[in-house]
Amino acid sequence: MRRETLNGGRVVVVGGGVIGTSIAFHLGERGYRDITVLERGLPGEGTTADATGGIRQQFSTRVNIELARRSLPFWRHFEERTGAPMDFRQHGYLFLISDPDTLDVFERNAELQRSLGVDVQVLDPQQAADVHPGVRTDDLLGATYSAEDGSASPADAVAGYLRGAAGRGVEVRRNTEFLGLVTDAEGAVRAVRTSAGTLDAELVVLAAGPQVRDVGRLCGVDIPVDPHPRQAFATAPLPELHGGLPLAVDMASGAYVHPEAAGTAIIGGNDRDAPSSDRAAVDWSRVESLAAALTHRFPRLEGLEVTRGWAGLREMTADDHAIVGPVDEVPGLWVAAGFSGHGFMQSPAVGEALAEWWLTGAPPLDLSALRLSRFADQSLELETAVF
Incomplete structure (x- = not known):
């Protein structure tokens, strides 16, 4: 170098x-x-x-894991370092897996993550449901979970x-x-x-x-x-949601639910296939399939109401x-x-x-x-x- x-x-x-x-x-x-x-x-x-x-350490490559792990102490002590407030909530990240090959990959990822100092667990379906109550488990094979992961503004x-x-x-x-x-x-x-x-x-x-x-x-x-549009949607409050739940990702669909303190959530993740574009616009046609994917994995989200949506650009490499x-x-x-x-x-x-x-x-x-x-x-x- x-x-x-x-x-x-x-x-x-x-x-x-x-x-x-x-x-x-x-x-x-x-x-x-x-x-x-x-x-x-x-x-x-x-x-x-x-x-x-989102702030997570659960990656598959050494450099991404190390960059995330080295960033974690800064997020914890953000105000001391910068003089400005930061609400870093360590609610955890939960990856839910229903495909054998994907589970094998995530188990290997977890071994690498642990070797680099990340506190990550491989869970069976029941343990995943203990972490995120209400998760559908009949077609679930396992999950990975790190309680240190979280989110901030x-x-x-x-x-x-x-x-x-x-x-x-x-x-x-x-x-x-x-x-x-x-x-x-x-x-x-x-x-x-x-x-x-x-x-x-x-x-x-x-x-x-x-x-x-x-x-x-x-x-x-x-x-x-290349720029790729990605979008997210906010939901109305649901009794089943609270800020202590982990950000959960259904790897089969890519859909995620990011619970917030007020009982609302940010949802998204079913638009990774969107072609490259320098214009970001909300595609409301994706809400139906997103809601279907989420309610399959989280049946208690049935009837979730989307209150707004927004779109931005991700800077993607090959x-x-x-x-x-x-x-x-x-x-x-x-x-x-x-x-x-x-x-x-x-x-x-x-x-x-x-x-x-x-x-x-x-x-x-x-x-x-x-x-x-x-x-x-x-x-x-x-x-x-x-x-």
């Missing part, structure tokens, strides 16, 4: 969502003082605003990162478009062009979420990240892993994007890792699996714990 440390010049973060603001916060927290965040609109109003806030996360960053001198330029790079004779970054003028820069990191491919083209680089690291062809240009729905939950560890990498020459964990060049090399490892 390439060694690259900062020499005191300006770091420009392109994108003011949860990844970009985390990077700025963590670099500023370590004493670096020349940091500018460019946001074409307002921080946190893009993909982050539409995220549902992505909007609060951005607000906290910004508050902590502002106290350390980070500059945020709102309503400012990134227009491209200024490079020297060797092709290395020297400045950025913006709608408000040119800024000198030693290092530029593209954290532009679903728009990162377009932003990369402005730099002469193809970043293989292997459901992010791209984090340098662009080898353009010295000084980096990418932190393509998180495939996992950016919010992994943002603390990503910000920490990049800050350490730039200041010491190496990240605190092996990020080689997230290198941009893996797509050209065709050395992809698929993340299987997705829905």
Whole structure:
């Protein structure tokens, strides 16, 4: 992995969502003082605003597990670190499995997760029903469950990162478009062009979420990240729902139910097959099949009422892993994007890792699996714990 440390010049973060603001916060927290965040609109109003806030460690690959596990302490101590409040509810994640092959995969995943320090259990159907009362078990083979997993507000996360960053001198330029790079004779970054003028820069990191491919083209680089619309729906209160229940995913359908404290829930997960698009719109035709999938697995949700729906864009890669690291062809240009729905939950560890990498020459964990060049090399490892 390439060694690259900062020499005191300006770091420009392109994108003011949860990844970009985390990077700025963590670099500023370590004493670096020349940091500018460019946001074409307002921080946190893009993909982050539409995220549902899940935080889990149950992944199938080492790098995804480690990023999530390393982020957990930050979520627990968010206010101490940033000075802003955060309601991180550790209600747990429960994956419900009715297919033998899927169960085999999730059992192997759990072994890897435990080897990396994650407290995860493989449950039989009755144990799954004990964790989430009312689950249909007659066609269930098993489940995996981690009580440490949970959820929080992505909007609060951005607000906290910004508050902590502002106290350390980070500059945020709102309503400012990134227009491209200024490079020297060797092709290395020297400045950025913006709608408000040119800024000198030693290092530029593209954290532009679903728009990162377009932003990369402005730099002469193809970043293989495609936007995919995903949607979620809110329900009216039901007596069977309460905030102590885990976020539960029926892996057969991909449908999930995310109970909230008020007895309502966020539901979704049956639209992973939606084609790539840069436009997100609620597809109300999916509500009927979603409700059917949920009431099959959770019969007590029969009669659930959807009160509203919303849609956002997920920044997806071919292997459901992010791209984090340098662009080898353009010295000084980096990418932190393509998180495939996992950016919010992994943002603390990503910000920490990049800050350490730039200041010491190496990240605190092996990020080689997230290198941009893996797509050209065709050395992809698929993340299987997705829905």
